[in-house]
Amino acid sequence: MPKIALVTGATSGFGKAIATRLVRDGYHVIATGRRQERLDALAAQLGKALLPFRLDMTDKAAIQSLPDGLPEEWRAIDILVNNAGLALGIAKAQEAEISDWERMIATNVTGMVELTRALLPGMVARDRGHIVSLGSTAGIYPYTGGNVYGATKAFVEQFMRNLRCDLLGQNVRVTNIAPGLCGGSEFSQVRLRDNARAAAVYEGTHPLMPDDIAETVSWIVGLPPHVNINQIEMMPTCQAAGGLAVAKG
Ligand code: NDP
Ligand code: 8X3
DSSP: OOEEEESTTSSSSSHHHHHHHHTTOOEEEEEEOOOOHHHHHHHHGGGGEEEEEEOTTHHHHHHHHHTTOOOOGGSSOOOOEEOOOEEEOOTTTTTHHHHHHHHHHHIIIIIIHHHHHHHHHHHHTTTEEEEEEEOOGGSSSSSTTHHHHHHHHHHHHHHHHHHHHTTTTTSSEEEEEEEOOOOSSHHHHHHHHHHHHHHHHTTTTTBHHHHHHHHHHHHHHHHHHOOOEEEEEEOOOOOOOOOOOOOOO
């Protein structure tokens, strides 16, 4: 029986690359997101090993009804990839839109927590499972304008670490992946709401790409069942931490 993975945010960027890679690795993949037409296009491309399933991560009722809302043969989920998420805006905290903060928290934190909670009991009962979440270097290294986005990703990291404590002795693995600059997704378009500014973020760089993240996920979930990768921090070679800032004068 192929293992079953559920990948959130599979309509674009990392999630689409991860879903595609896991299908090619032989998994059956439930691909979720809000844009149904993109899920359908992915299913048309990848065939019966991919189940398109519309899920808005801010819809608590829809999350709670998982996995019972899935076709029976798709319910015993082995791998949850908590990938759906977004940054909105780059304004300083004193100028940022509260509504942007609320949406980031609702998606990156509340939705991720609720879906994890909905799927964990099944994994524990089967004594088999893996939760892989997309944190970010923004959750580790602070930067101007990163305020709530970075804080949501720090939450992801610590939630994953704490989950592993609760799951000690169980064959349910937990991993946080924290990538830095990554192109080839809609992340900066969504964040900056300006395609030209978004393209400028990557100009002159050789960033990570969604396939690099997919390769990492493929490796992590394919390791022998007793091996748990707690955390992976990854950056392109064109990126490094910038040190501490000092205001003078
Ligand atoms: P994209 O914008 O390309 O993809 C984001 C995905 O999240 C989309 O599939 C989108 O689907 C989904 N999503 C957003 N909001 C919701 C929602 N309310 N309900 C369901 N799905 C939602 O970005 P990336 O692929 O770059 O980002 C993926 C993850 O990786 C995010 O968590 C991001 O924070 C993280 N990350 C990104 C980095 C980067 O530099 N790109 C670096 C480090 C981490 P739809 O709109 O169809 O619902
Ligand atoms: C995305 C990385 O540095 O753009 O999580 O916030 S960064």
